[in-house]
Amino acid sequence: VQKHQNQIIAIDGPAGSGKSTAARLLAPRVDFLHVDTGAIYRTLTLLAIEGNIDLDNQQALAALVPQLNISFKTASDRILVFSGDREVSNEIRNPELTAQVHFAAASPLVRQALQPLQRSFAVSHSVVMEGRDIGTVIFPDADLKFFLDAPLKSRAERRWRELQAKGEKISLQEVEADQTARDKNDTDRQTAPLRAAEDAIVVDTGLYDIDGMVEELERIVRSKLAIPAGAEEQS
Ligand code: C5P
Numbered sequence: 001v002q003k004h005q006n007q008i009i010a011i012d013g014p015a016g017s018g019k020s021t022a023a024r025l026l027a028p029r030v031d032f033l034h035v036d037t038g039a040i041y042r043t044l045t046l047l048a049i050e051g052n053i054d055l056d057n058q059q060a061l062a063a064l065v066p067q068l069n070i071s072f073k074t075a076s077d078r079i080l081v082f083s084g085d086r087e088v089s090n091e092i093r094n095p096e097l098t099a100q101v102h103f104a105a106a107s108p109l110v111r112q113a114l115q116p117l118q119r120s121f122a123v124s125h126s127v128v129m130e131g132r133d134i135g136t137v138i139f140p141d142a143d144l145k146f147f148l149d150a151p152l153k154s155r156a157e158r159r160w161r162e163l164q165a166k167g168e169k170i171s172l173q174e175v176e177a178d179q180t181a182r183d184k185n186d187t188d189r190q191t192a193p194l195r196a197a198e199d200a201i202v203v204d205t206g207l208y209d210i211d212g213m214v215e216e217l218e219r220i221v222r223s224k225l226a227i228p229a230g231a232e233e234q235s
Contacts, residue, residue, distance in 0.1 A: 006125060007225055008129065010130075010146065011128060012130070014179075017155055022205070022210075022214060023036070025214040026128055029218050030126075031227075031228070033125035033127045035127050035130070036131075037118055039070065042093070042097065042101055043088055045097060045100050045101050048061055048064060051064070061103070068083070102182070105185070106185065115138060132194045133192035133194070143224075144220070146201050147203070156172060156179050160172045
């Protein structure tokens, strides 16, 4: 039996655009693996902080990459992130760590070192991979590329509500300021800046509720890709 070629759906976009939620809900509908590449940059930053490594030291950060052993598990309402056996899902998302991830993200050395790791997820699975540079750098030949975007206000509100639900004490203004700073870092950096690939389908997530957005993405996926039988249409 000839093995089906693995397929790749890239989902890029700024912080709070809803791409994580979209990727998490879309992936099981088409029976693809969801890979959250932001979690990889975050886990690397966590390991560096715990190892007292200077986040400004690109060589030292890149030297941690071979130690990364990241896996994902989809829970009912979120994706769980594991570093080896250790679940790091909460630690990697706290606002203090989030504010430090730009060191790893801005480093050409680190980004280079993380490329094979990110590509390796697609060796054994069809993937929905979300990040900032998936359609431009990691998988420029992805079968389908989405770029999700929404106005800053609605992205900040979305992220603020998520943090509130987790009991984080942070104001909407602070979240908006953090997000603006992160967007600027991601957009202005030299290496792999955040931008839509030329062949990406741009979706304004502000126009949909979550269910509507996932349905729209699934509709596009099914119209463009041959999804193997077994990934039943859900309604
Ligand atoms: O997506 P998430 O907000 O978890 O990503 C955390 C940070 O990691 C982003 O602010 C961005 O700087 C960086 N990142 C990146 N390239 C990716 C994914 C994330 O630079 N593909």
